[in-house]
Structure formats: C-alpha cells, structure tokens
C-alpha cells in the first residue's frame with residue numbers, strides 16, 4: 001500500500017524542528033510500524049540523507065524504549081500496544097500519518113523522534129526500591145504472599161517505563177508511572193515498611209523533574225501499553241497524604 | 248596450538264570448591280574499597296547486579312549501557328523463568344541434580360566446577376530477588392510456585408507470569424538506582440564502549456562514545472567488567488534486541504582476551520516465523536508454552552487444509568513420536584533441529600512453509616480456557632498482536648530462530664579473562680552452559696555471576712590493586728585507543744559507497760544461518776569463510792554512512808557493530824570447522840548416529856576452544872582447555 005508520512009525532524013535539542021513529508025509506495029500490511037520506518041530510512045541513507053532517528057531496541061513490546069506520537073496518539077491507534085508492536089494493517093492504503101516525538105518538558109528531544117527520558121530514572125532513583133543489600137535476603141518462602149496480592153503487585157510492576165502516560169497527559173504528569181512503582185512495593189510485605197519515606201521522595205522528585213500535576217483526566221491509562229490502572233494514582237495520593245500527616 | 252590455560256579451579260571435592268575459594272579469597276578493607284574504581288559495561292541482569300553489589304560493598308562503580316535507561320537491557324525480554332534447586336516441590340531436586348542436568352544439557356562440554364557453582368548459588372538468587380520485591384508466581388497458600396522447563400524432569404523453574412526477565416531486571420535495576428542515589432554508582436546511559444585500554448598488560452579503562460552527543464570519552468578504573476550480553480543478533484533475524492552486539496567483547500578479544508567456542512549458538516525452537524524480507528527480528532514465544540502445547544506437522548507434505556480441519560490421524564506429533572520420555576519438552580537443540588528437518592522435508596506450514604504448529608487444543612479441553620489464560624495469557628495476546636491470529640481457536644505457527652550465545656570470552660573460575668583485570672560475566676562469557684544451554688538457566692547465570700560470584704573474585708583481584716594509584720586517562724595508551732576509535736569512524740564515513748550497514752548485516756546473517764546455524768558441514772563452512780571474506784572486502788569499499796561522528800548518528804553506530812560481526816563471523820566458522828564432532832547445538836552433519844543424533848567425540852574433542860587474536864581475522868590461534876569430569880562420566884545424551 002501507499003503511505004504518506006509527515007515526520008517531525010529536529011537536528012538536536014537546541015534546533016527548531018518541523019514536519020517533513022515522505023511517501024512510501026511499497027508498505028506491506030504485515031510490516032510493523034518501525035519496519036516501515038526502517039524502509040524509509042534505507043531509502044534516505046542511500047540518497048545520502050540523515051535517516052529519521054527514533055528510539056527502539058527489543059521490538060517486542062517489553063523494553064519500553066520505543067514510543068512516538070502517531071496521529072496525535074501515544075504509540076498509535078491500537079489500545080495497549082507499544083509502537084514496535086503496531087503493524088501496518090492498522091492503516092489503509094493512501095493514509096497520511098503524522099509522526100512526532102513524545103512531548104513533555106521533562107522529555108527533551110535528542111534528535112527527530114528520539115527523546116531523553118532519564119527523568120523517569122531519577123524518580124526511581126529517589127526511592128523506587130526495597131532497601132536490601134545483596135546477601136541480606138531471608139529464605140524466600142519465609143515471606144508468604146497470597147496469590148491475589150502477588151498478582152495485584154504484578155499488575156503494577158508490569159510498567160515498561162515508556163512514558164506514553166506522560167505524553168498523553170495534558171499536564172505532562174508522570175503520576176501513572178510513579179504510582180505504579182509505589183503501589184507494587186506497598187502491596188508487598190518486603191516493600192511496605194518503606195512506603196512513607198518512598199512515597200514522599202518519589203512524588204517530590206516527580207515535581208522536581210518538571211512533570212505536571214495529575215488532574216484525574218485518566219487519559220494515561222487509555223494509552224498505556226500495559227493498561228496500568230489509574231487506581232494506582234488514587235493509592236499514591238492516599239499514601240502521600242497519609243505520610244504527610246504522619247511525618 | 249598451546250595448552251597453557253590456567254583455569255584456577257580450587258582443589259578439593261566438587262561440592263567444596265566454592266567454599267574453599269571463598270575461605271581463601273583475599274579481602275579489601277572497607278576503608279580501602281572507596282579508593283578503588285570499577286567499570287561495569289552493561290546493565291542487564293549480570294551488569295546491574297554486579298554494579299549494585301559492588302557499590303553496596305563500598306567500591307566506586309561506573310556503569311555503562313547503550314540504551315537510554317539501564318532498565319532496557321535485553322534481559323528484560325526473557326519470558327519463561329529462572330531455575331533454582333530449592334526442591335520446593337519435593338520431587339527429587341538437589342544441587343547435584345541441577346548440576347547434572349545442566350552438564351548433560353550442555354552435552355558435557357562445560358567446566359564442571361563452574362556448572363556446579365551455578366547450581367549451588369541458585370537458591371540464593373530466589374531469596375535475593377524475592378526480597379527486592381520481584382512478584383514471582385505464588386500458590387494460593389502464599390508460597391512460591393514452580394513449573395518444569397525443557398530438558399529436565401523436575402519442577403525447578405520460578406517465574407513471574409511471562410515476564411520473568413523484566414521483573415528480575417527491574418529488581419536489579421532498582422538495586423542499581425539505589426546505589427546511584429548513594430553516589431556510589433555513576434551512570435552512563437546511551438554510551439557505547441568502543442575499545443578497551445590496557446596499561447602494562449592490564450585492563451585499565453575503556454573508550455566510550457556518548458551516543459547523544461557523539462563525544463568520544465575516556466574512562467579509567469582499577470578493573471573492567473564486561474557484562475554486554477549475547478551476540479546472537481549476528482544472524483540478523485534473531486530473538487535479540489536491535490542494539491545487541493559483539494563489539495565490546497570483540498574489541499577486548501583484539502586486545503588479547505581469548506574467545507571461547509564462538510560458534511555455539513542456541514537456536515530457539517519456539518519463535519514466530521519470518522513473514523517477509525523487511526522483517527527486522529523474530530519474536531520468541533516462551534518455551535514454557537511447550538508444557539501444554541503440542542508440536543506437530545501434517546503427515547502429508549501436500550496438505551492444504553487449515554490446521555483445525557486436519558484429523559488427528561493425519562498429524563505427526565514428531566517430538567512425542569521420536570522422544571517419548573520428554574516429548575514436547577525435549578531440549579532446545581533437539582526441538583529446533585527436528586523442526587528444521589520437518590520444514591526441509593517440505594512439511595512446513597504457513598504461507599512460506601517455514602513453520603510448524605504448536606497446538607493447545609488438548610490443554611484447553613483438559614484445563615479450560617481460564618487456566619490457559621492465567622498461564623500464558625500475555626503470550627497469547629502478544630501472538631495476536633503480531634500475527635492477528637487467535638491462538639485459543641487455532642494452533643500457533645512457530646519456527647526456530649537464533650537466540651543465545653553459549654560462546655563468549657574465555658574466563659577462568661574467577662570469571663577473569665586472559666587479560667588481567669578484565670572480567671566477563673553473564674552471556675558475554677563462555678559460561679557454564681557447555682554446548683547447549685538449558686531453558687531458564689541463563690537468567691540464573693547472569694544473576695549468579697553478578698550478585699554472588701564476581702563480588703568475591705573481583706575483590707580477590709582488587710586486593711592487589713590498592714597500592715596502585717587511580718588510572719591516568721592521559722596515559723599514552725588512552726591516546727592511542729581514542730585515536731584508533733576515531734580513525735575507524737572516519738573510515739566508515741569516508742567510504743561513501745551505496746549499501747547500508749543493515750543491508751550488509753542481513754546478507755551476513757543469512758549466510759551464517761545457512762552454513763553455521765542448526766547444522767554445519769565442512770563444505771558449507773569452507774564456503775562461508777570464503778563468502779565472509781568477500782563480504783568484508785565489499786563492506787570496506789561499499790558502505791554508506793551519512794552525516795558525521797559529532798552528532799546522533801544511528802547509522803554510524805550500526806556500522807561499527809556490523810564491522811565487528813564481519814570479523815567474528817569468520818572465527819565462528821573456523822571454530823565450527825575445527826571441531827570435528829557434533830555436540831549440543833553444534834551439529835556437524837558428518838558426525839551423527841544412524842538415528843540422526845549428535846555424535847560426540849570425547850576422545851578427541853573434550854575441550855573448550857579458546858581462540859587467540861593474531862593480527863588478522865583469518866589467522867586465529869587455537870588454545871585448548873581440556874575438560875575433566877571428576878564426579879560424572881560423560882554419557883551419550885539421550886532424551887528418548
């Protein structure tokens with residue numbers, strides 16, 4: 001099929017960017033969206049032009065490195081699907097597709113569609129862990145955890161750190177990402193003891209990184225490839241307020 | 248040929264060796280640790296766990312990865328599970344049995360002492376990961392749940408839905424970030440190591456390129472650890488991530504580190520088949536699917552009906568037929584080769600006739616859909632996303648794909664390479680898996696190396712480094728290495744041909760898959776060597792890389808990786824050609840039994856091949872590490 005592309009090109013974080021148009025004539029339905037970009041890039045490189053830079057690695061929906069806005073939607077039209085797992089069968093012959101980077105003050109553009117998401121790492125650094133050194137662990141079965149709790153913790157732990165929630169939020173809030181980690185660790189007895197300290201540190205860090213406030217529009221869960229629930233945010237807010245009062 | 252490799256295996260009975268080592272290993276006092284610097288390249292399970300553990304001990308660690316966050320290392324993609332000899336199931340498991348299964352799975356081509364240590368440390372890992380908050384699967388009672396995995400008869404695999412690697416990695420990533428917070432770890436994401444720097448014969452630093460700015464940087468340390476993962480991506484179509492590479496270990500090899508058994512590659516049986524030329528990778532469907540899925544092809548090669556319309560008696564469940572004891576759970580090499588045989592005979596299914604069926608209808612009938620959803624829900628939805636097919640209604644189509652490098656840098660018992668001060672851990676070393684790795688053993692190996700082995704063995708090395716000052720990055724050796732790296736990049740940019748690095752990679756990959764993949768022959772390998780030399784020449788003359796080196800330039804990154812693939816590809820073929828036997832994943836068609844099984848030659852090939860760089864990719868020198876087995880007698884590996 002024939003596909004028209006309008007892709008955001010930006011040389012580096014300092015430069016001003018803009019859309020550039022390309023047309024591909026030989027797009028297959030079975031191609032993934034990124035393979036479609038690969039074909040474009042081979043053409044550009046052969047002409048001596050700089051290829052479209054985009055983030056990606058595993059190409060199987062788990063590393064969280066890919067992610068672009070496709071026609072204004074983070075990761076594109078399919079629900080709960082990363083950009084790399086999106087296939088061209090979701091588009092029609094003759095379609096025009098707008099491709100832009102995830103945009104947020106805390107995600108500066110590196111080049112074209114590539115962004116810097118280290119702000120998400122900083123949030124984890126501030127407290128997204130259980131403070132246990134190698135060697136300190138007790139025998140695993142001395143901490144029984146019911147199947148329901150383990151499964152609920154997993155639901156939150158499944159976040160791949162892609163940042164689509166931020167890109168989908170009109171306030172550029174990282175509340176879904178942050179609350180997912182807080183909830184996972186709060187649900188588990190191993191992590192519970194540190195909740196109070198953790199929640200305050202992580203929420204403060206989120207603000208420091210320049211992410212906006214959550215106003216409960218719930219746009220994030222819709223675009224989240226892992227379908228992380230907004231109930232995590234409610235839990236984070238509850239724990240945060242509790243910690244503030246108790247501290 | 249030399250025979251001079253010192254493995255440093257401790258004296259004493261197998262079960263006591265690691266204890267003996269730990270008792271005698273030198274220590275560094277907490278006060279002195281803060282004066283010592285360690286570079287850890289890689290943030291997968293091996294690198295992250297090592298960096299975190301070393302920082303917790305008080306060392307200063309610099310941690311590198313090429314992705315934009317350490318959490319994205321390819322360990323994240325492991326689905327199935329991680330093994331440990333906990334014997335929670337009371338089904339006869341023990342450290343010895345796990346050791347034996349691993350040794351046998353590897354077709355008696357691994358180092359006994361390392362393999363034993365792997366099994367010995369396995370239980371600790373489950374404790375550590377659980378304490379970190381890794382949400383392993385649980386029984387309703389609250390205790391940890393296990394399942395069985397290919398190639399063994401006990402249930403010793405721990406798992407976290409179909410995302411075990413992700414959850415284990417997040418555990419060690421978080422431990423790493425906790426140390427970033429204390430200031431003991433400095434993080435260098437989006438940095439690619441391009442060379443190793445040796446001063447007076449010892450590893451003292453690296454040259455790395457900041458991929459976001461193009462800057463070439465120097466980093467010095469008292470020791471360097473490579474945890475850079477596997478290089479199965481050399482086959483182009485593989486289950487690895489797009490950025491996985493051999494560059495770090497290959498460049499260390501060219502500086503003197505021996506490369507062991509480079510041709511031993513595991514080709515995974517349960518991946519999604521290729522659907523077209525444009526395809527960039529093959530997605531793995533976890534092997535755990537083989538617990539409940541049954542593999543078959545139509546008996547008639549001219550079959551045209553849909554899978555569900557083919558009656559039972561016209562299906563060939565070839566694994567169940569050929570290997571009644573293990574059936575669909577036969578080890579990977581056997582399952583892959585059998586699939587290839589069926590496909591080569593023309594019985595492949597799907598449009599390109601390049602796949603076999605993996606069928607869940609019996610399990611669905613037996614346990615109900617709910618149970619299957621709970622066990623494999625995310626795998627079924629992944630399959631649907633990629634293929635648009637609902638596998639609850641019709642069988643999946645699967646085919647073999649390159650997956651895991653058993654080969655890698657040669658290391659001694661201490662995980663140190665032949666370069667003093669250079670260590671290799673995780674999939675980057677030639678490891679504990681012999682000629683074939685058992686499922687769920689490599690997440691384990693990456694973790695055991697990083698959490699439990701390296702902290703002792705590296706410290707034993709560092710104890711003698713206290714007297715040495717901080718490495719001077721203005722040393723002429725750094726000048727030389729930086730110069731060489733820059734010159735190579737300039738060379739790529741100046742070639743201005745008309746084939747992209749990716750196009751070269753695809754050609755190289757299919758050549759290797761064809762002639763140095765599931766089965767190998769003298770004739771094919773000799774031909775491959777010729778073709779690879781030709782391709783390397785063309786690469787030098789006809790590569791195109793746009794832009795320059797002082798900017799974000801993914802084509803330049805690829806060119807460097809493909810250049811290294813072009814060189815190690817020849818060594819892989821040389822290695823496969825030199826080994827005139829079949830063992831594990833290395834199947835030479837000249838050496839097989841009447842039933843078509845791998846025929847090992849213990850009299851002549853009971854060793855690991857450790858190749859030494861000698862000026863040129865075409866003139867490597869072979870060194871041998873003879874393998875001796877004190878506690879077991881190598882038997883013919885039979886899964887019948």
Ligand SMILES: Cc1cc2nc3c(=O)[nH]c(=O)nc-3n(C[C@H](O)[C@H](O)[C@H](O)COP(=O)(O)OP(=O)(O)OC[C@H]3O[C@@H](n4cnc5c(N)ncnc54)[C@H](O)[C@@H]3O)c2cc1C
Nearest residue numbers: 289290291292293313322327328440476673674687689690
């Ligand atoms: C799809 C898939 C599924 C798997 N499933 C299982 C399973 O169920 N059970 C199991 O036991 N094993 C499984 N494996 C194998 C297992 O995941 C790997 O062997 C293991 O995770 C490797 O860990 P590692 O830390 O050695 O390397 P990786 O996790 O690959 O990490 C490599 C690191 O090195 C860095 N790096 C590489 N080169 C450079 C460079 N030049 N400069 C800077 N940094 C560099 C990368 O950025 C990355 O951080 C699977 C593998 C794959 C591909």
Ligand code: SF4
Nearest residue numbers: 159160162163165224
């Ligand atoms: S919460 Fe969802 S959208 Fe946000 S980073 Fe995690 S996986 Fe991505």
Ligand code: FES
Nearest residue numbers: 057059064066084
């Ligand atoms: S490339 Fe890894 S999630 Fe898309």
